[in-house]
Amino acid sequence: MERLGTGIGWRPEIADAVERMPGIDWVEVVAENVCPGHLPESLRRLRERGVTVVPHGVSLGLGGAERPDAGRLAALAERVGALGAPLVTEHIAFVRAGGPLTASPRLEAGHLLPVPRTRDALDVLCENIRIAQDALPVPLAVENIAALISWPGEEMTEGQFLYDLADRTGVRLLIDVANLHTNHVNRAEDPAEALAELPLEALAYVHVAGGFERDGVWHDSHAHPVPQPVLDILTDLASRVSPPGVLLERDENFPEPTELEGELRAIRDAVEKGGGGAGQATVSQGPPGGAGRAASSTTSAGAPAEAARQRLALAQTALLSALVAGTPAPEGFDRVRLGVQARALAGKRADVVAKVAPELPLILGAGYRPAFLAYAQGSPMADGYRRDALTFAEHLLFGGALTEARTRRQVREWWLERSGPAPRSRRPAVRLARATRKVLLRR
Numbered sequence: 001m002e003r004l005g006t007g008i009g010w011r012p013e014i015a016d017a018v019e020r021m022p023g024i025d026w027v028e029v030v031a032e033n034v035c036p037g038h039l040p041e042s043l044r045r046l047r048e049r050g051v052t053v054v055p056h057g058v059s060l061g062l063g064g065a066e067r068p069d070a071g072r073l074a075a076l077a078e079r080v081g082a083l084g085a086p087l088v089t090e091h092i093a094f095v096r097a098g099g100p101l102t103a104s105p106r107l108e109a110g111h112l113l114p115v116p117r118t119r120d121a122l123d124v125l126c127e128n129i130r131i132a133q134d135a136l137p138v139p140l141a142v143e144n145i146a147a148l149i150s151w152p153g154e155e156m157t158e159g160q161f162l163y164d165l166a167d168r169t170g171v172r173l174l175i176d177v178a179n180l181h182t183n184h185v186n187r188a189e190d191p192a193e194a195l196a197e198l199p200l201e202a203l204a205y206v207h208v209a210g211g212f213e214r215d216g217v218w219h220d221s222h223a224h225p226v227p228q229p230v231l232d233i234l235t236d237l238a239s240r241v242s243p244p245g246v247l248l249e250r251d252e253n254f255p256e257p258t259e260l261e262g263e264l265r266a267i268r269d270a271v272e273k274g275g276g277g278a279g280q281a282t283v284s285q286g287p288p289g290g291a292g293r294a295a296s297s298t299t300s301a302g303a304p305a306e307a308a309r310q311r312l313a314l315a316q317t318a319l320l321s322a323l324v325a326g327t328p329a330p331e332g333f334d335r336v337r338l339g340v341q342a343r344a345l346a347g348k349r350a351d352v353v354a355k356v357a358p359e360l361p362l363i364l365g366a367g368y369r370p371a372f373l374a375y376a377q378g379s380p381m382a383d384g385y386r387r388d389a390l391t392f393a394e395h396l397l398f399g400g401a402l403t404e405a406r407t408r409r410q411v412r413e414w415w416l417e418r419s420g421p422a423p424r425s426r427r428p429a430v431r432l433a434r435a436t437r438k439v440l441l442r443r
Helices: 012-020 041-048 070-083 119-135 158-169 177-187 191-197 228-240 257-277 303-324 335-356 359-378 384-398 405-419 428-442
Strands: 005-009 026-030 052-056 088-091 094-099 104-113 140-143 172-176 203-208 212-214 217-219 245-248
Touching (some): 005 052, 070 119, 104 384, 119 140, 119 158, 119 303, 140 203, 177 191, 177 217, 177 228, 191 228, 335 384, 359 405
Parallel strands (some): 005 026, 005 245, 026 052, 052 088, 203 245
Antiparallel strands (some): 094 104
């Protein structure tokens, strides 16, 4: 595996700081946030300096019941080529449910949700990863995610699940030590036990990030400093294997560059404290409990695999519907935790829509967030955040939520500019003609 070194997540808000930051060997970029034909100048300059850029996907939904979308895979492969990346990464998660397998409307989570650690889910995930591997021009690594909720009736630990996954597919692993800490707080899972079970010979690189605890729940925010328990898990990992690369993630609430540089130093120190796996065995002997290749319910793409897909589809749709559409909680789930997750999903929707449609918070002011959360309770996202912003505006306009004439006019103008097949022209002559037409139509 290529040695990456120490890196940081590239984000537009800190692009200039990253370029000037000492000791940055590589960067990671959210794949969906870059356009292959129009790479940001900052990324171009980094590449020209020989800094490796790795695309990190967030929307494939490899843990979902459906096979990966060919268009999404092609788009990810295109970004790999544009960035000259040596590998590409995604998540062990599902991000949408419903659709043909359940004969129900498709729902989008707008977030990474945990896959049940069952043989059905493992069979589906393995096939989905093989499909992705065949479509991508470089090796694929997949990341363990943080979770607020646990699936009832799980059949494997995380370590056993990931061991089987790597064993059956040859996929590499991106281990997020912050997510191991999250699962320790939220699901009482021992990070040391998880590391002991992992096939560390398959390690591609490591993520490190911060979060915060509220009411006994750890939120993996990527907006706070890296806490000491996360660095301790990194040290434990580094005592078992020499990580090919370690990367600091920060997605918002960006501090001064000196603070980010301090976190990078703490990460290097944590790896050095672990000894980089010196003298340690790096090849896992397999997880305890007999979870191996023979434990799978099926190894073919025949009828049993399709039955597993349908069972998984029904389970994931029921869970996602409870989280975003207010349907009853599926049996066996912690209803309090489902409520925490549902509120977190709605809050994230509000935040992301505010970023993709920044005019709406400006128009609505302090009323934006409560109005959006009220809308989200009865309006599940079905087709991405940009469509969600338009649907929210339609809800405001046609649902009678806007009583102030000026605000209603501004929202209507915003919606008209974006809801047609092409943007409305801003040329003075066209705008005059449009205004004249409105006057004539009122006569």
